[in-house]
Amino acid sequence: MAQTAPKKTRWTRRIVGVVVALALVAGGYAGWRSWRSRADHAPTAQSQQASQPVPVRAAPVVPSDVPIYLTGLGSVQAFNTVTIRTRVDGEIQKIAFQEGQIVKQGDLLLQLDPRPFQAALDQAVAKKAQDQATLVSAQADLERTRQLSTREFASKQQLDQQQATVNSLIAQIDADQAAIDNAQTQLSYTTIRSPLAGRTGFRLVDQGNIVHAADTTGIVDITQIEPISVVFTAPEDQLPAINKAQAESPLKVLALTPNGKETLGEGQLALVNNQVDTGSGTIRLKATFKNENHALWPGLSVSTRLLLKTLRGVATVPSTAVQRGPQGLYVYVVKPDRTVEMREVQVGAITEDKAVINGGVNVGETVVTAGHYRLQPGAKVDVANSVTTQQMVTQEP
Numbered sequence: 001m002a003q004t005a006p007k008k009t010r011w012t013r014r015i016v017g018v019v020v021a022l023a024l025v026a027g028g029y030a031g032w033r034s035w036r037s038r039a040d041h042a043p044t045a046q047s048q049q050a051s052q053p054v055p056v057r058a059a060p061v062v063p064s065d066v067p068i069y070l071t072g073l074g075s076v077q078a079f080n081t082v083t084i085r086t087r088v089d090g091e092i093q094k095i096a097f098q099e100g101q102i103v104k105q106g107d108l109l110l111q112l113d114p115r116p117f118q119a120a121l122d123q124a125v126a127k128k129a130q131d132q133a134t135l136v137s138a139q140a141d142l143e144r145t146r147q148l149s150t151r152e153f154a155s156k157q158q159l160d161q162q163q164a165t166v167n168s169l170i171a172q173i174d175a176d177q178a179a180i181d182n183a184q185t186q187l188s189y190t191t192i193r194s195p196l197a198g199r200t201g202f203r204l205v206d207q208g209n210i211v212h213a214a215d216t217t218g219i220v221d222i223t224q225i226e227p228i229s230v231v232f233t234a235p236e237d238q239l240p241a242i243n244k245a246q247a248e249s250p251l252k253v254l255a256l257t258p259n260g261k262e263t264l265g266e267g268q269l270a271l272v273n274n275q276v277d278t279g280s281g282t283i284r285l286k287a288t289f290k291n292e293n294h295a296l297w298p299g300l301s302v303s304t305r306l307l308l309k310t311l312r313g314v315a316t317v318p319s320t321a322v323q324r325g326p327q328g329l330y331v332y333v334v335k336p337d338r339t340v341e342m343r344e345v346q347v348g349a350i351t352e353d354k355a356v357i358n359g360g361v362n363v364g365e366t367v368v369t370a371g372h373y374r375l376q377p378g379a380k381v382d383v384a385n386s387v388t389t390q391q392m393v394t395q396e397p
Contacts, residue, residue: 053382056371058334061363064316066356068349069254069305070242072285074232076255078225078298079288080196083218084109086211087189088117095207103194103222110219112190112211121183128176135169142166198224223298228291230255230267232304233282242272242285245308253287254305255296264295264302311349315357321367322347322355332368332375333361334383340368342377 090112097109142162148154201221205211211219230253234242245251251269256262267289276283287304289296296302321331322345329347332340345360361367366383368375375381 053380054374055384056368056381058366058383059318059369060366061315061317061361063313063363066311068308070234070308072232072234072304074230074302074304076296076298076300077229077231078223079227079229080224082195082222084220085218087213088186089212092207092209097200099203101200104197107194109194110192114190117187117190121187124179124183131172131176138166138169196224198222226291227288228296230287232285236276236281236283239283241308252307255302258301258303260303265289315363316354317367318369319350319353319355321369323372334366339378339380340375
C-alpha cells in the first residue's frame with residue numbers, strides 16, 4: 001500500500017501537464033486564426049499609403065515665343081564728357097550754374113572780366129580807322145601824281161612810290177582787321193558757355209578767383225547722360241552669332257541692376273569692338289540708351305542681356321519640369337488616368353522660367369512641375385493646380 005500512493009501521484013502530475021499543454025496549444029491556434037483573419041480583411045499601412053495619390057503640380061506643354069538672351073556684366077559710361085577750362089586769363093565775375101545742374105548746349109557757365117579784352121578790341125578798331133584815313137589821303141595823292149605824270153610834271157619814279165604807299169596802307173588795314181578779329185575772339189573767351197547738354201559736377205573755382213589758360217585743373221566737368229552708353233563683354237565664341245544677328249537688324253540690349261531683378265533701361269547695340277581681348281577671351285560691346293529717366297549713371301555697374309534671337313512658336317514647359325537622371329533629361333507626363341509616365345526629352349534652350357522641348361513630349365500633354373521626389377513610373381497623382389493649355393497660351397506675353 002505504501003508504494004501505490006506515489007504511483008498515483010506521478011500519474012496525476014502527468015495528466016495535469018498534458019492538459020495544460022493542450023490548453024496552451026489551443027489558445028495559440030485560436031490567436032493565430034484571429035490574426036490571420038484580420039490580416040486577410042484589412043490592408044497594411046504600406047499598401048494604404050501606396051494606394052493614395054501623390055500631390056503634385058503640373059502644367060501643359062504649350063507653344064511659345066522664347067527670346068534667347070546673352071547675359072554679361074558691364075559699366076555705364078557718359079556719352080560725352082568735357083572738362084570746362086578757360087582759354088584766357090582773368091577774374092571770374094559771375095558763376096551762372098549750380099553744382100549738379102542739368103545744362104543745355106550754349107547755356108552760360110561763367111563770365112570773366114571782359115574789360116582788358118574790350119580795351120584791346122577798341123584799340124585795334126581805332127588803329128584800323130587811322131590807317132583807313134591815311135589810305136584815303138594816299139589814294140588821293142596817287143591820283144594827282146598820275147595826272148601830273150601824264151603831263152610830264154611828275155616822274156615815273158614818283159608815281160611808283162605813291163602806288164607803293166597805297167599798297168602798303170591797304171596791307172596794313174588787312175593786318176588791322178586781323179588784329180580786330182583776334183581781339184574779338186579773346187573777348188568772346190571771357191564768356192564761357194556749355195559745349196554740350198549734360199549734368200555738371202563739382203565746381204572747382206569760386207566767384208572772384210583768378211583763372212589762367214595754363215591752369216592744369218578745370219573749372220567743372222560736364223557729362224552727357226541723355227543718351228548714355230553701357231560697355232559690357234561677351235564670350236569670344238559668341239562673336240559670330242552676334243555679328244550675324246547684328247547684320248540682320250539692330251539688337252536690343254537690356255541693362256539691369258547687378259542682381260538682375262530690376263530693369264534700368266532698354267537700348268540698342270551700337271558697337272562691337274574691333275579686336276578680342278586675348279587675356280580674358282572676351283569681346284567688348286557698347287550699347288546706347290536714351291536714359292530719359294536717368295536710371296543709368298556714369299560709373300554704375302550693371303548686368304546686361306543681349307537679345308540674339310527669338311524662337312517663334314516652339315514647344316515649352318516650365319523649367320522646373322525638366323529633371324536630370326542617369327540616362328539624361330526627363331519629365332513626368334500626367335496621363336488621362338491620373339498616373340505618371342517617365343519620358344526622356346530633348347531640351348533646347350533653357351531660360352529663367354521656360355525650357356524649349358525639341359522632342360519627347362507633344363503640345364497639349366501635361367507634365368509635372370513640382371513634387372517629383374515622391375514619384376515613380378505608374379504612380380497615381382493628385383494635380384493641385386488645374387491650368388489648361390488655353391489658359392497657359394493666353395498668359396504668354
